[in-house]
Amino acid sequence: MQTSFNPAQLADPAMAASEKILRTCVHCGFCTATCPTYLLLGDELDSPRGRIYLIKDMLEGGKAASAEVVKHVDRCLSCLSCMTTCPSGVHYMHLVDHARSHIEKTYRRPSDDRLMRALLAFVLPHRGRFRLALTAARLGQPFRGLVARLPRVGNRLAAMLDLAPAALPRANPTNRVGSFPAPSTGAPRRRVAMLRGCAQSVLRPDFNEAAIRLLNRHGVEVVHATEGCCGALTHHMGKDHASHAQAKQTIDAWTAEIERGGLDAILVTASGCGTTIKDYGFMFRDDPAYAEKAARISGLAKDVTEYVAALGLMEPVVETDLVVAYHSACSMQHGQGIRTEPKALLKRAGFTVKDVPEGHICCGSAGTYNILQPEIAAKLRDRKVANIERTRPDLIATGNIGCATQIGKGTDIPIVHTVELLDWATGGPKPAALERVRRETLVAAE
Numbered sequence: 001m002q003t004s005f006n007p008a009q010l011a012d013p014a015m016a017a018s019e020k021i022l023r024t025c026v027h028c029g030f031c032t033a034t035c036p037t038y039l040l041l042g043d044e045l046d047s048p049r050g051r052i053y054l055i056k057d058m059l060e061g062g063k064a065a066s067a068e069v070v071k072h073v074d075r076c077l078s079c080l081s082c083m084t085t086c087p088s089g090v091h092y093m094h095l096v097d098h099a100r101s102h103i104e105k106t107y108r109r110p111s112d113d114r115l116m117r118a119l120l121a122f123v124l125p126h127r128g129r130f131r132l133a134l135t136a137a138r139l140g141q142p143f144r145g146l147v148a149r150l151p152r153v154g155n156r157l158a159a160m161l162d163l164a165p166a167a168l169p170r171a172n173p174t175n176r177v178g179s180f181p182a183p184s185t186g187a188p189r190r191r192v193a194m195l196r197g198c199a200q201s202v203l204r205p206d207f208n209e210a211a212i213r214l215l216n217r218h219g220v221e222v223v224h225a226t227e228g229c230c231g232a233l234t235h236h237m238g239k240d241h242a243s244h245a246q247a248k249q250t251i252d253a254w255t256a257e258i259e260r261g262g263l264d265a266i267l268v269t270a271s272g273c274g275t276t277i278k279d280y281g282f283m284f285r286d287d288p289a290y291a292e293k294a295a296r297i298s299g300l301a302k303d304v305t306e307y308v309a310a311l312g313l314m315e316p317v318v319e320t321d322l323v324v325a326y327h328s329a330c331s332m333q334h335g336q337g338i339r340t341e342p343k344a345l346l347k348r349a350g351f352t353v354k355d356v357p358e359g360h361i362c363c364g365s366a367g368t369y370n371i372l373q374p375e376i377a378a379k380l381r382d383r384k385v386a387n388i389e390r391t392r393p394d395l396i397a398t399g400n401i402g403c404a405t406q407i408g409k410g411t412d413i414p415i416v417h418t419v420e421l422l423d424w425a426t427g428g429p430k431p432a433a434l435e436r437v438r439r440e441t442l443v444a445a446e
């Protein structure tokens with residue numbers, strides 16, 4: 001694609017990076033075939049190619065974002081399916097991240113939209129605030145009908161209430177700062193840090209608990225450092241100030257841990273967070289104080305299944321002859337390019353793994369998307385659930401808390417994290433969510 005940025009514009013490193021991305025696009029339109037919003041809405045401006053044109057026009061023209069650009073960029077899930085499809089290697093993720101940041105700086109959103117975004121950015125990245133908000137949401141659930149009728153914000157507030165779980169898990173003893181040493185096996189010492197996460201540690205602390213047991217069983221010491229939110233949620237809202245502050249705090253916490261005892265890897269059990277952490281090197285590339293540290297953290301970051309696959313999963317000790325529909329999160333398959341490892345691990349653990357038809361299409365979770373764009377998100381969830389149910393699984397496995405929450409709201413089929421199944425198969429407890437699996441199937445499995 002031809003561009004005509006002037007030298008003054010290109011002196012801005014962010015603009016220079018976007019110009020480079022724009023020039024790789026050859027407008028072939030292959031990406032439109034796998035874009036969820038184009039599939040649903042059929043509008044070229046809701047396709048990757050259409051958005052690329054809108055972003056080019058906005059950035060090249062040195063314009064403030066218009067309501068039209070904001071509408072179509074907001075509808076983008078950042079699912080990155082277009083990046084997997086693109087034959088020219090267009091780095092859409094960095095381009096849309098830049099566009100979101102530009103929108104945040106140059107566009108004044110309507111007051112209800114501003115309020116909703118400010119509320120999400122204030123609450124979600126902080127465990128204590130999020131727990132309080134979920135408690136309040138559960139109290140508000142009986143009034144959902146009234147809330148939904150509120151002008152302008154009703155549908156989004158109702159979507160928030162819908163996402164709150166019926167019961168909150170108790171505070172988990174493993175959700176603390178500190179070390180979880182592995183029993184001595186005589187094998188070489190391995191030490192990893194694991195992201196505790198913000199929303200996940202409140203909604204499903206059992207995910208990390210299972211990961212710790214699994215890793216300890218494989219001779220790996222796990223450390224929870226003092227990091228907070230990785231910054232992904234605010235990053236995807238274009239709130240650079242907040243996301244960079246959160247990412248820096250996380251980088252500092254893990255850097256201190258590297259200096260204290262060395263780390264073989266930094267493991268992430270939520271692929272949405274993993275995609276952002278692996279991108280820290282790019283995010284801070286022009287920050288003299290953080291560029292090197294950020295690149296080191298990104299280099300060490302791995303999804304937990306990526307790490308266990310490289311380590312080699314031990315022989316299963318429990319017969320787990322259940323049919324698992326493996327839902328590959330967009331951040332896992334498109335963001336990080338991890339496609340085979342989780343399924344191979346599940347098979348090795350004794351599960352029958354089913355691919356989900358249209359597996360490349362997003363479930364509609366996408367960070368805060370299911371709250372900010374509830375209608376599109378609900379359509380994508382229903383489509384995903386219908387595709388999953390066609391495989392007739394006993395349970396669903398995934399590697400991202402956002403997908404687990406989103407899909408779990410649309411089906412009675414239990415949904416668990418991949419590591420919970422690997423932990424169970426190698427000697428850990430049966431995941432609590434599997435109590436709901438058909439009894440006769442479980443009896444056969446035990």
Ligand code: SF4
Nearest residue numbers: 025026028029031086
């Ligand atoms: S597939 Fe790639 S090169 Fe083709 S229009 Fe889409 S982004 Fe551009």
Ligand code: SF4
Nearest residue numbers: 035076077079080082
């Ligand atoms: S990130 Fe997903 S929703 Fe956005 S343009 Fe690409 S394929 Fe479409």
